[in-house]
Amino acid sequence: MEYLVTSAEMKRCDGNTIEHFGMPSMVLMERAALACAEELIARDKKLKEAMRPFGPVPPANRTLVAAGTGNNGGDGLAIGRLLSQAGFPVDFVLLGKEEKCSAETAAQLKILENYGYRVMRKLPEREYDIIIDSIFGIGLTRPVEGSFAEAVEYINAQDAYVLSVDIPSGIHGDTGEVMGCAVQADVTVTFGFRKLGLVLYPGARYAGKVLCADIGITQEGFLGEYPRIFTWNKEDRGFLPVRLQEGNKGTFGKVLLIAGSRGMAGACELSAAAVLKSGAGMVRAVTPESNRVIMQTALPEAMLTTYEKWTPQAEEKLREACAWANVIAVGPGFGKSPEALRILEAVLKQTMQPLIIDADALNLLSEHRELLDELIQRQQEPETRRELILTPHPGEFGRLAGKKTDEIQKEAAALTLEWAARLQAAFICKGARTLVGSPEGRLYMNLTGNSGMATAGSGDVLTGILAGLSAQGMHAFDAACAGVYLHGMAGDRAAHKKSEYGVTAGDLTLELEALFPELLKKLQ
Ligand SMILES: NC(=O)C1=CN([C@@H]2O[C@H](COP(=O)(O)OP(=O)(O)OC[C@H]3O[C@@H](n4cnc5c(N)ncnc54)[C@H](OP(=O)(O)O)[C@@H]3O)[C@@H](O)[C@H]2O)[C@@H](O)CC1
Numbered sequence: 001m002e003y004l005v006t007s008a009e010m011k012r013c014d015g016n017t018i019e020h021f022g023m024p025s026m027v028l029m030e031r032a033a034l035a036c037a038e039e040l041i042a043r044d045k046k047l048k049e050a051m052r053p054f055g056p057v058p059p060a061n062r063t064l065v066a067a068g069t070g071n072n073g074g075d076g077l078a079i080g081r082l083l084s085q086a087g088f089p090v091d092f093v094l095l096g097k098e099e100k101c102s103a104e105t106a107a108q109l110k111i112l113e114n115y116g117y118r119v120m121r122k123l124p125e126r127e128y129d130i131i132i133d134s135i136f137g138i139g140l141t142r143p144v145e146g147s148f149a150e151a152v153e154y155i156n157a158q159d160a161y162v163l164s165v166d167i168p169s170g171i172h173g174d175t176g177e178v179m180g181c182a183v184q185a186d187v188t189v190t191f192g193f194r195k196l197g198l199v200l201y202p203g204a205r206y207a208g209k210v211l212c213a214d215i216g217i218t219q220e221g222f223l224g225e226y227p228r229i230f231t232w233n234k235e236d237r238g239f240l241p242v243r244l245q246e247g248n249k250g251t252f253g254k255v256l257l258i259a260g261s262r263g264m265a266g267a268c269e270l271s272a273a274a275v276l277k278s279g280a281g282m283v284r285a286v287t288p289e290s291n292r293v294i295m296q297t298a299l300p301e302a303m304l305t306t307y308e309k310w311t312p313q314a315e316e317k318l319r320e321a322c323a324w325a326n327v328i329a330v331g332p333g334f335g336k337s338p339e340a341l342r343i344l345e346a347v348l349k350q351t352m353q354p355l356i357i358d359a360d361a362l363n364l365l366s367e368h369r370e371l372l373d374e375l376i377q378r379q380q381e382p383e384t385r386r387e388l389i390l391t392p393h394p395g396e397f398g399r400l401a402g403k404k405t406d407e408i409q410k411e412a413a414a415l416t417l418e419w420a421a422r423l424q425a426a427f428i429c430k431g432a433r434t435l436v437g438s439p440e441g442r443l444y445m446n447l448t449g450n451s452g453m454a455t456a457g458s459g460d461v462l463t464g465i466l467a468g469l470s471a472q473g474m475h476a477f478d479a480a481c482a483g484v485y486l487h488g489m490a491g492d493r494a495a496h497k498k499s500e501y502g503v504t505a506g507d508l509t510l511e512l513e514a515l516f517p518e519l520l521k522k523l524q
Pocket residue numbers: 014015018025026028029032068069070071072073075100102135136137138139140141142143144145148165166167191
């Protein structure tokens with residue numbers, strides 16, 4: 001588990017490390033500088049080794065430190081000093097007025113002066129091999145303009161390898177927004193914790209490769225008041241449902257998947273396949289009779305309960321199917337027909353099992369507010385509350401919340417938590433950075449996945465995974481976080497083979513089955 005922090009959360013942690021624990025600020029700065037310098041020295045060594053067979057190795061890379069007056073600039077000046085001492089030819093330029101320098105940055109200037117370095121006040125007209133971007137870090141408070149904007153353009157116009165210190169200058173630390181203009185980095189070395197601006201788009205694009213350096217700022221610096229958002233990274237493996245060796249198909253759960261409509265068998269098939277490939281014991285699909293042949297051909301492992309018109313017999317068949325299941329998922333390719341509405345109504349009112357609501361089932365809730373209100377009401381009462389996962393993309397979320405899609409995107413974190421609390425649900429807001437909110441206010445941001453997954457059927461696969469994990473006994477929030485994480489990993493494997501252009505939803509289910517052995521191997 002890794003925290004993703006806002007600028008304010010990071011500053012609080014920095015501040016506590018310095019004031020509460022007594023770690024001198026200059027020590028942190030020196031460690032930050034060392035982490036960046038080591039990255040560049042290692043790169044230089046690698047380049048030289050690669051060039052050695054082809055003749056004399058060229059001299060060290062000419063480097064420019066572009067420093068602002070805040071502590072980010074102080075980091076940059078210290079990096080330049082360390083690189084120079086390691087043999088790099090380094091030029092320094094200070095942008096902004098010297099009298100505005102923070103105490104630490106003023107101290108770094110003094111150290112440079114003591115060693116006899118010259119710090120320019122204007123950008124030089126020459127080409128560099130490496131540029132250290134340390135104009136602004138997490139102290140950026142407003143759009144970048146004037147001479148600072150010129151400096152950003154200067155850096156971006158150079159054919160240099162750019163290392164951004166902490167965050168590319170011009171990127172908002174909390175939102176990833178470009179504040180007027182921003183440095184395009186090749187690598188960003190960030191300190192302590194990854195800033196949200198480095199993982200949210202477009203910031204993630206500007207940051208290049210992101211390395212998170214340990215400079216002695218640890219979780220203890222939060223003094224028990226932890227950041228709001230967390231994610232999982234490659235080291236996290238403990239989220240897979242425990243598998244009992246003596247288990248049978250009943251132990252691993254029975255999923256009732258209510259999906260598909262006339263002419264929409266694919267959504268049902270994709271989703272049902274994902275249920276089975278996530279480890280659930282059985283899946284029974286409730287779908288129109290016209291999908292029977294396709295389903296039985298494509299996925300003979302799935303059981304079927306079909307319907308045509310909404311009759312008392314159909315209702316009875318649904319009731320029996322619901323009684324059989326441990327988990328119910330409703331929505332993929334479901335349509336908004338009168339039958340679909342009746343089925344959703346019956347599921348919401350007559351069942352208590354864990355429930356996943358997706359796609360058209362969400363749209364039906366938006367259009368029939370009385371159903372939504374009743375669901376909210378039931379979820380607020382402990383006796384009628386069930387394990388619940390909702391999976392809207394921003395468009396569906398907007399319809400549910402009565403807001404425009406861009407309003408949802410701007411306030412995604414706050415709205416996800418608001419709706420998670422309202423529905424006492426694991427609330428998934430899908431997107432390039434999918435969020436999962438819990439009713440208690442936990443917020444998970446998913447960092448796996450890629451643009452190739454923005455493809456028809458991808459959400460149906462996610463619903464299948466969520467149902468499969470829930471059927472194996474995972475609680476809603478754990479299943480939701482694990483589900484989006486695995487879904488994204490499957491997408492990343494698919495994109496690795498086919499590129500982001502070629503990924504289809506079917507690839508996601510295929511990759512899912514290849515993913516588990518890999519995860520289990522790493523667990524051992
Ligand atoms: N000990 C620590 O805490 C450690 C901190 N560390 C490092 O410190 C960084 C944070 O440092 P920071 O807080 O000094 O802010 P920073 O990003 O350097 O810039 C703020 C300056 O820019 C100015 N300014 C802002 N926006 C502007 C604009 N648009 N246009 C023009 N000016 C603008 C603002 O001035 P003002 O708003 O007052 O005008 C202020 O002078 C952090 O990212 C990390 O690299 C590491 O060394 C580890 C230890």
